[in-house]
Amino acid sequence: MYKRTHSGKTQAFQKKIIFQKEFNWNVNDEITTLTIEKIDDEILESIDKNNQNLCIFAWDKDQEEVFKIENYSKSNFPIVIDLSKKFYDFVGIPRFEIRIYEKNSKKILSHSKAFVMSSDIKNDKSKLSLIRMVPSDLGSQIAQISYIKGEPPYLEINKNYIAKNGQKIGLSEIKNLVRNDPNFCVGFWPGAIKEIFKIIFEENNDDFEQEWIQRWLFNIDNIAPGNLEKNSDGELHPIKSLQDDDDFISDISKQYIDSFIKKKDLDNGLIKKVRGIE
The missing domain is CATH 2.60.40 (Immunoglobulin-like)
Structure with missing residues (x-):
């Protein structure tokens, strides 16, 4: 015009x-x-x-x-x-x-x-979070990682989750569960994080300058340091000698997950829950 x-x-x-x-x-x-x-x-x-x-x-x-x-x-x-x-x-x-x-x-x-x-x-x-929660119909699943090319990965959460006794679990309860419940988090997030890392490091390995990827990389560098480095523009990229290793995604995922669990105290939370200590 x-x-x-x-x-x-x-x-x-x-x-x-x-x-x-x-x-x-x-x-x-x-x-x-x-x-x-x-x-x-x-x-x-x-x-x-x-x-x-x-x-x-x-x-x-x-x-x-x-x-x-x-x-x-x-x-x-x-x-x-x-x-x-x-x-x-x-x-x-x-x-x-x-x-x-x-x-x-x-x-x-x-x-x-x-x-x-x-x-x-x-x-x-x-307050922007690394991963958005989007309500969806997921049947008996509580949550799953979803991804559309050109978009950041997001977390689908079940908006119609009905327990075996017929009671519906509200979305606010589902959100609290996926964020804070040690039983769920220890079981769900390690696999979800590996899936997200494959999206970042495999499907977008020539496009690290995207804003959502940079936010993830800065978070990864904070929780699992020693795997990334900054270029001349201040953008984070995997250290090339490490990225060329076939086990790079597996290694960085394990390092991140271990630190993530300890940072959120999920291991101690799980032990307390299993032993009935509240």
């Missing part, structure tokens, strides 16, 4: 950015409702209601949907978007943007950055 300047020249149309500090949002554990708690008055007052629309643009790997916001005066907030009307299950990591666009041309005039819809991160980038 182009617009004419006063000098008679043309320049590329620049979309206005809606900054993170200009609105607040949250999403429920099931990722069925997205709540926009507030948008700064300056943003709302800039919208020409006759010619422009405010919307939420949401998407995953397979689907893109627009949720138009008809009423957005101060008294309408918080605004609750029912994601379940258009998304049954998310495939891959779900994201959204706030957008303002022209009614006739559909040209996007301003937008926020893309946010991952996760109840774990809210609005603070410092």
Whole structure:
């Protein structure tokens, strides 16, 4: 898109950015409702209601949907978007943007950055976790690692887990289980970590500069030091002499898992649970 300047020249149309500090949002554990708690008055007052629309643009790997916001005066907030009307299950990591666009041309005039819809991160980038939890139907499984090429791996957690006695286990309980229960963590995370390391070091071995991989590598370097080194740009890569070893992934996984278990005190937690010491 182009617009004419006063000098008679043309320049590329620049979309206005809606900054993170200009609105607040949250999403429920099931990722069925997205709540926009507030948008700064300056943003709302800039919208020409006759010619422009405010919307939420949401998407995953397979689907893109627009949720138009008809009423957005101060008294309408918080605004609750029912994601379940258009998304049954998310495939891959779900994201959204706030957008303002022209009614006739559909040209996007301003937008926020893309946010991952996760109840774990809210609005603070410092809380970004290494792996996102996405609710899914998993039958009798509690959780599994999933991966789509071009995306970071994510953790599918069962949103409909029903125990043998017929009781349903809630998502908040499932999240607590996969994070903190020593029985589950010691049984599940070693295999899951090996799977993630294969994704990083085998499937993306020529693409280590990706932001999500760098976050993982910095974490790995902190927990299992001595396997990675920085290049001239400050990006972490495997030490070449180690990476060329056929056992590199197996060795670094074992080192990381051992440190991970001790760091979270899962070994002592498991012993206490087995011996009935609470």
